[in-house]
């Protein structure tokens with residue numbers, strides 16, 4: 675069955691928008707990070723701390739494949755790094771996948787992430803100044819993968835409801 679997949683940098687709103695979109699169009703939603711946490715019974719922070727990023731990326735790939743192969747219609751909110759590892763971006767090209775890049779500027783990402791970094795191990799220990807530079811560089815490196823998405827929705831200066839409506843109209 676068809677999967678609607680939201681991707682984009684940390685803080686662009688994947689988890690929030692997927693949840694709201696699910697209520698709007700009545701298709702169940704799963705957050706890949708939450709599925710990963712449930713599978714190993716550890717938080718994302720604890721997985722990075724205890725087992726390291728490479729272990730996390732393998733797990734992320736496995737759980738992503740399980741979700742893609744599940745028989746239900748689903749909205750899937752990916753993690754920010756999901757399309758950038760293990761050739762996961764190739765999986766976005768499957769016939770039953772609609773992929774949507776939630777595109778945010780460095781400024782939008784910085785303002786959201788500076789208030790929400792503790793559960794994100796890649797940025798948790800960075801100062802504001804370090805974070806701004808990190809986001810700029812990292813977003814540039816990852817854009818190649820994000821741009822493989824079938825659709826792009828800009829999220830800058832839009833409310834959650836506006837972003838959801840933009841997605842609903844492109845799915846219509």
Ligand SMILES: Nc1ncnc2c1ncn2[C@@H]1O[C@H](COP(=O)(O)OP(=O)(O)O)[C@@H](O)[C@H]1O
Nearest residue numbers: 683684685686687688689690691786832833834
């Ligand atoms: N369109 C929006 N306008 C304002 N805040 C938003 C919007 N979308 C998401 N947020 C906020 O940004 C933060 C990061 O959102 P989240 O859904 O966790 O992003 P992601 O899953 O892409 O990392 C949360 O505090 C969320 O409430």
Ligand SMILES: O=C(O)C1=C[C@@H](OP(=O)(O)O)[C@@H](O)[C@H](O)C1
Nearest residue numbers: 683684685707753754755794795
């Ligand atoms: O960008 C990344 O590499 C990551 C993003 C996170 O998800 P969000 O994008 O939902 O924060 C989470 O998967 C992990 O901390 C790694």
Ligand SMILES: [Mg+2]
Nearest residue numbers: 688689707753
């Ligand atoms: Mg998320």
